Amino acid sequence: MSNTRAEAAYQRSVLAFKDPTLDLLHGRFAPFVVAMLSIVFTAERRSVAVADAHVEIGEALEELRAAGYDEDERRLPAGTAREICRNWVRVGWLAPQLEDDVEVYRLTAHAVGALEIAGRTGGRARVSRSRVRTLLDAVERLARDAESDPEQRIALLMQERDALDEEIARLRGDEAEPVDDEQLLEEAENVLHLARELPADFSRVAESIKAMQRDVVADLRRDIRPTGEILREYLQRGQHVMQSTPEGRAFEGALRLIGDPEHIDRLATQLRTLLAQPFSRLMGPAQRGDLDSIGRQVEKGVQDVLTAQRRASQVITAQVRTHDPIRDRQVDDLLRGVMSGLHVWMQSSKPSDRVEPLHTFPVSDIGHLRQTLSDLRPPGAPAPLPVTDDVEFVDADTRAWGGPRYAELEEYVLTLGDRFDLATAFEGADDDTRRPVDLVGLLEIAHRNGMTETDDVSVAQARRPDGTTRRFAFGTVTASTVKEPQND
Template sequence: MTRTRAEAAYQRALAAFKTPTLDLLHGRYAPFVIAVLSTIFTADRPSVAVSDAHVEVDEILDELRAAGYDADDRGLPSGAAREICRYWVRVGWLVPQIEEGAEVYRLSAHAVGALEITGRTGGRTRVSTSRVRTLLDAIERLSGDAESDPSRRLARLKQERDGLDREIERLEAGVTDPIDDEELLEEAENVLHLARELPADFTRVAESIKAMQRDVVTDLRRDVRPTGDVLREYLERGQHVIQSTPEGRAFAGALRLIGDPDRIDALTEDLHTLLAQPFSRLMDPAQRAELDAISRRVELGVQEVLTAQRRASHVITAQVRTHDPVRDRQVDDLLRDVMAGLHAWSGDGSPDAVVEPLRSLPAATVGHLRQSLGDIRPPGAPARLSEAADVEFAGEDTRAWGGPHYADLERYVDALGEEFDLGEAFLGTAVATRRPVDLVGLLEIAHRGAISEKDEVSIVEAIRPDGTTRRFAFGAVTARMAKENDDE
């Protein structure tokens, strides 16, 4: 069914008034909200610590109530600052974030837009030469960029060059037309009007990147494709996160103009030059401060978007690296079971029903678990090995496969003297003590004294009880053993 123009316009208006921006301006406490947000958040202070924000909101409430504004028809909100700020977060005017390990508040794009609207409404709104020229220049530039005929573009460029040449000739001849201060003031007001829209635009780009990050993580948790396919796709999205939204792509184009530090420095210098001109005395202090803060606003806006981009890339990459569809489904099922159980439990009684706390955990009923440590003897002795008919003994050869023969090795080391080379000493032992484990035992005995390593490499051959041999290579070691003095 085709809608009429009036119905379509009405539907657009309904959708517009459902946004947090117009909801803020249309709310009962809108003047208070706008006043608080514009006071706490400034161009040089885009984020405020949560605890500081609560204290400042409380102070503003006390000042306004003391001034008698609470008796106004619109009044002031009741409750503490913490509750008020939480409500603002819930309706989308404030955005809580973690910065450098601390929780802070930031204005949402809707709140920045509402502040921009009120700031523009409070000033002089008039059709000026500056605004008309800005519009005409923008249309002319758009027409030139959209022109595909090379001859027409060339004719336009030559026309611009001829105009610049005539202006240069006039200046070289000393002919100047001073511009009236009132007209310069109109130009400055137009600049301020354009600059007020930048913070909302930057915040909108950052929020679109964060929304894309949440969508990617949600889709990743639902993705059951092979891990290799998931890694390739989502890592690529994390690397090119700023190109994943229309706002991000538009910002990437604008960043080529404002992302150069030299251009920011030139902008700051131009603003300082403007503030030193005589016409700037016609501006009120608020306008002068706002004009001086433009470069800072641009710099902070770019930083906000790039920070959101880095954070989104980090989150997406971390999620992809730890992606486990089976585990994620198990966690989701567990959380759903917990929420369903909590809902069923909370639905049985009234909100003020008394809940009996769990004071102790139930004891496990394990039949063979010892209940008392009074008797440390085992409940029964194990069966004798000799009574088992299926057990075969290796006889005396079993000992040969055991650990090092420490007693034989100690007697052998005592006969070597105070200093000996470990490799040579091992090669000189009897066959019964030349097993691989005896090499370890000999090294352990050598560590009882003082050892020193040499740059050479010792290679020894060990003999196992079954006659097989193993060769070992290690850094040459010289051991010095302390001998007891027989004269003492």
């Protein structure tokens, strides 16, 4: 059975109130939300650093609480400014983004629309000549563009030209009269009414492009076809991202009117001229400011949309070039495992529990690989090396290039008295113990026995086994010949 008119209307109303825009205005803390978003975000300040937003909303919240507005729990939300902003992100009023490596908040299209509705409610809503004429002009233009008969379109254009010729003749004659200031004020209010919807429209276009980008990346990660087959398809979508959404296609048509810098400059010039006219004195300061900022709002909105388009194209292209279905599935499985483990841990953990981060991945220890399968017993440890003093070296020159000769150095140190200067002692050593490594060994013995280092610089010349020399400069070091006792 088909729905009745009442049921259809009710279902449409239910769907409408599920929209975040109406949810913001219908929420329990709607006045507070609208007030905070309107003072933090302005036409000249479209994005705010996350830290700055938390500070500003926190200060405003403290001022309202100090004024007694928190006596009714339905007026102000509980929690800190950071918790409040995180909730606004969750319900779709704020969108966190990165701009120049700084995390910022931006109003979503739903929040912009809600602020526009709230601001429009406080003004005058009346049927005026300007608004009716805007409606009639729009209907006339629609009818003319929808006409498929060329002769009929030519007749409509001729009528429009005749009307313009009549107006030109009237202005050249004696019948030209200035337009009344009240009528000009009505037309200015109509312009402001139309301009209030532009920020939300631009935000919807940018958000539709970002949503399309997320959908494309998600589809790409689920695509199991070979990379060569999907390159052309996804690169095409990345290069023509603006045509992928209805909002983007509509914006492209509008961009032909407002995208030209000359059009923006002409708009700014016309707005400055209007503000210099006598009728502008009838407008309030807020209205004058809104009228003056229309050009900047249009320019900023166009920049935001084009930035979203460029960023989406870059992300899609980068994802296609690095597409690896096997690796993506492994990463997805790993993330699902992490989320599952975190869910289990949260059920039994306490707020004070900490999770130690994993700084390095564990290395598997394979031990000793079995070389034969005939003997099931594990291999035994090798026999220890025999300890003996009469070790004969096949090549004496090889030993000369080895490490420090600690035994000879320690015997030499015992002949230097109670304390000695490291550089002087090294210069007086035998040639066999004056190698660069022996200087390191002597420094190690000095450090072990207790040494003192000063800011003076000492220079010592070392001699390699092949006869070459090398000079070393270091802080002057004096040391004891025996190990000094440690004080408890």
